[in-house]
Amino acid sequence: MRTCPYCAEQNREGVLFCEECGQPFIGVQAIMATSQLVNEDQVSLRGRVKWGTARFDRRAAVVVHVRDAREPLTLIPKDEIVLGRSDIHSPVVPDVDMAPYGAAEQGVSRRHAVIRRGEDTLTLIDLGSTNGTHLNGQRLIPHQPRVLRDGDEIRMGKLVFHIFFKE
Amino acid sequence: MSTEALRNLYAILGVPAEATQDDIREAYRIAARRFHPDANSNEGAEHQFRDIASAYEVLGNSQRRYAYDEERRTAGSEPAYFSLRVTPSKRVLGTLDEPQVLYLLLEIAPLRELTKQQKREVPLNLTLVLDRSKSMKGIRLDKLKIAAHQIIESLSAEDRLALVSFSDRAEVLIPAAPVIDTIALRAQVNLMRADGGTEIFHGLQAGIDECRKHLSDRFVNHVVLLTDGRTFGDEERALELANQAAAEGVGISAMGIGEEWNDEFLDALASCTGGTSTYVTSPTAVVRFLNERVRSLGDTLVERLKLCVAPDADIVLESLFKLQPNPQPMDTSPQPVPLGLLEFNRTLMCLVQLQMPPGKRTGFRTVARIDVTGNVLIAERRDYKVLSDISVEIASNPPPEDPPLPILDALGKLTLYRIQEKAQQSLQKGNAAEATRRLENLATRLLASGQDELAQMAIIEARRVASTSLLSEEGRKTLKFGTRRLLSQPDPQDPGS
Numbered sequence: 001m002r003t004c005p006y007c008a009e010q011n012r013e014g015v016l017f018c019e020e021c022g023q024p025f026i027g028v029q030a031i032m033a034t035s036q037l038v039n040e041d042q043v044s045l046r047g048r049v050k051w052g053t054a055r056f057d058r059r060a061a062v063v064v065h066v067r068d069a070r071e072p073l074t075l076i077p078k079d080e081i082v083l084g085r086s087d088i089h090s091p092v093v094p095d096v097d098m099a100p101y102g103a104a105e106q107g108v109s110r111r112h113a114v115i116r117r118g119e120d121t122l123t124l125i126d127l128g129s130t131n132g133t134h135l136n137g138q139r140l141i142p143h144q145p146r147v148l149r150d151g152d153e154i155r156m157g158k159l160v161f162h163i164f165f166k167e
Numbered sequence: 168m169s170t171e172a173l174r175n176l177y178a179i180l181g182v183p184a185e186a187t188q189d190d191i192r193e194a195y196r197i198a199a200r201r202f203h204p205d206a207n208s209n210e211g212a213e214h215q216f217r218d219i220a221s222a223y224e225v226l227g228n229s230q231r232r233y234a235y236d237e238e239r240r241t242a243g244s245e246p247a248y249f250s251l252r253v254t255p256s257k258r259v260l261g262t263l264d265e266p267q268v269l270y271l272l273l274e275i276a277p278l279r280e281l282t283k284q285q286k287r288e289v290p291l292n293l294t295l296v297l298d299r300s301k302s303m304k305g306i307r308l309d310k311l312k313i314a315a316h317q318i319i320e321s322l323s324a325e326d327r328l329a330l331v332s333f334s335d336r337a338e339v340l341i342p343a344a345p346v347i348d349t350i351a352l353r354a355q356v357n358l359m360r361a362d363g364g365t366e367i368f369h370g371l372q373a374g375i376d377e378c379r380k381h382l383s384d385r386f387v388n389h390v391v392l393l394t395d396g397r398t399f400g401d402e403e404r405a406l407e408l409a410n411q412a413a414a415e416g417v418g419i420s421a422m423g424i425g426e427e428w429n430d431e432f433l434d435a436l437a438s439c440t441g442g443t444s445t446y447v448t449s450p451t452a453v454v455r456f457l458n459e460r461v462r463s464l465g466d467t468l469v470e471r472l473k474l475c476v477a478p479d480a481d482i483v484l485e486s487l488f489k490l491q492p493n494p495q496p497m498d499t500s501p502q503p504v505p506l507g508l509l510e511f512n513r514t515l516m517c518l519v520q521l522q523m524p525p526g527k528r529t530g531f532r533t534v535a536r537i538d539v540t541g542n543v544l545i546a547e548r549r550d551y552k553v554l555s556d557i558s559v560e561i562a563s564n565p566p567p568e569d570p571p572l573p574i575l576d577a578l579g580k581l582t583l584y585r586i587q588e589k590a591q592q593s594l595q596k597g598n599a600a601e602a603t604r605r606l607e608n609l610a611t612r613l614l615a616s617g618q619d620e621l622a623q624m625a626i627i628e629a630r631r632v633a634s635t636s637l638l639s640e641e642g643r644k645t646l647k648f649g650t651r652r653l654l655s656q657p658d659p660q661d662p663g664s
Contacts, residue, residue, distance in 0.1 A: 001265060007608070014268035014523070016256065016570060017582040020589075020605075022612040024579060054258060054568070123566065136569065147258075147568045 107131035107157025131157035176222040211477030259565035292386035296374035298394040304361035322346040329377035333370025334363030365396030413440035441505030443493035446648035469509035469541035494654035599636040
């Protein structure tokens with residue numbers, strides 16, 4: 001059971017909005033707030049709502065599209081993809097180097113986050129970065145994996161990009 | 168091709184076409200254990216079991232299976248007409264020693280290739296059943312006539328149209344026929360005079376009789392009923408009639424205007440035939456709503472769409488709601504549930520609420536088997552079926568997972584509709600304090616989602632209930648249909664508010 005923080009009603013596990021007062025439970029509100037931008041584009045597709053699947057085929061590729069960048073990056077599939085920025089003072093180079101997108105000014109850490117490939121999902125894990133990683137507007141708890149969906153928005157520091165699955 | 172060869176029996180049993188007889192027997196045994204009526208008391212289980220048993224009758228017998236394979240091979244593969252996609256609110260559930268709720272979003276989508284094809288107009292077999300009781304006098308009847316005129320102009324000789332007007336008795340103003348002489352038909356519409364009381368049964372009966380005259384798979388067969396009144400004592404007979412009409416393939420859409428009409432009755436009437444029900448406040452809106460309804464009928468790809476949801480024996484089907492088009496709560500019994508029409512370019516969405524049992528077992532488990540059947544008009548294909556078997560994983564410590572946005576979006580709005588419903592239930596129990604609190608909660612949530620006008624209405628009604636223990640008819644209907652209509656708006660920010 002979950003107790004609603006607003007009206008103290010007992011709700012069953014799995015309920016997303018309190019059945020008595022309609023308040024969204026923790027987490028739900030944040031997801032909805034950031035969804036509106038995405039939804040606006042989708043409304044134009046004759047009202048058909050579309051969202052990403054969380055199912056990730058092991059053979060599929062991951063495409064990263066940094067906001068305002070001209071070309072998206074297609075990543076070679078591997079079990080762990082480290083996102084960060086290269087630095088002349090450090091020998092470590094991440095798998096996806098955000099340095100060309102002004103990563104340093106936008107507060108991206110050298111080893112910022114990692115995309116890990118599971119059986120048929122991808123998860124995103126913040127590597128304890130200085131300025132944090134946000135998934136669809138929600139800040140990740142460092143070192144705690146979250147499932148990625150096709151089309152998700154990721155923000156590292158102030159750098160925003162989208163993840164797409166490519167079969 | 169025989170009707171048997173058209174069914175994909177392998178899909179029904181969930182085995183590949185190259186399965187051995189042993190595989191097939193094993194698949195049947197598992198499926199039968201899930202859905203045999205003795206083992207599973209859920210309403211949809213029996214329907215699924217019959218399907219599975221009849222598939223096994225053929226595939227389980229190697230000779231009949233061979234004949235079936237041959238027939239399918241010579242017939243070639245059939246194109247797909249629509250698809251069913253099911254998304255659960257969670258893919259991995261935690262083990263719990265208490266029940267938990269799982270939502271499924273169903274999307275029934277016409278296939279892209281079909282929507283790209285040049286649209287073929289589907290001919291309509293349409294009957295308008297229009298209220299001409301005394302209370303319709305004046306602007307309501309005038310607008311109704313305008314709407315009827317526009318509908319006549321939008322139809323052609325391919326279509327069939329009938330018009331029945333009713334008060335305490337029914338008259339067939341336009342007998343069902345191709346729409347040729349539009350001027351004469353329009354003149355008939357003008358004969359409507361407002362007089363007498365409202366008795367829906369007679370009007371509906373005459374209307375369904377007219378629609379029956381041209382009943383055919385080639386047409387979209389539909390009765391559109393418009394009333395502003397409350398019918399007394401003949402509800403049950405009218406519902407019986409509607410059920411019978413549904414069985415024959417006639418859909419019914421109901422439209423209420425003003426404050427008097429019996430919304431529960433019209434809801435029941437429309438939902439038992441897969442039709443829709445709408446509330447129109449202003450007479451001018453009648454014209455738009457009627458036209459919109461007729462236009463969407465003309466966009467029909469699949470008619471007599473039916474949904475069967477069969478949860479596993481230990482899972483409870485709690486509710487079913489059609490989200491779009493035409494949001495509406497659906498009865499989960501009897502199954503299969505009529506969903507009405509599937510349009511060329513619109514996905515039909517439903518939200519299913521299930522209760523999962525408590526338990527400690529981990530691993531993948533089946534949740535429910537869902538199928539959708541319908542008659543594809545452009546191909547004159549009856550009972551085309553798509554099927555989906557849903558599984559989730561149960562784990563002792565599942566990774567955090569965000570529910571898919573469309574589920575959140577729909578559920579957020581659906582919750583508002585439910586609170587409004589609950590407020591009315593409290594009132595019926597005579598608990599005005601509870602009803603007031605619920606209406607206040609509703610107002611709070613409506614304000615938060617930018618629905619200022621509806622929120623205002625909820626506040627006024629909350630005050631009214633607090634002091635008089637009564638809701639106004641107008642307020643009750645506005646809140647009910649207002650919260651329901653939120654679901655058809657993809658964006659919560661209403662441009663008008």
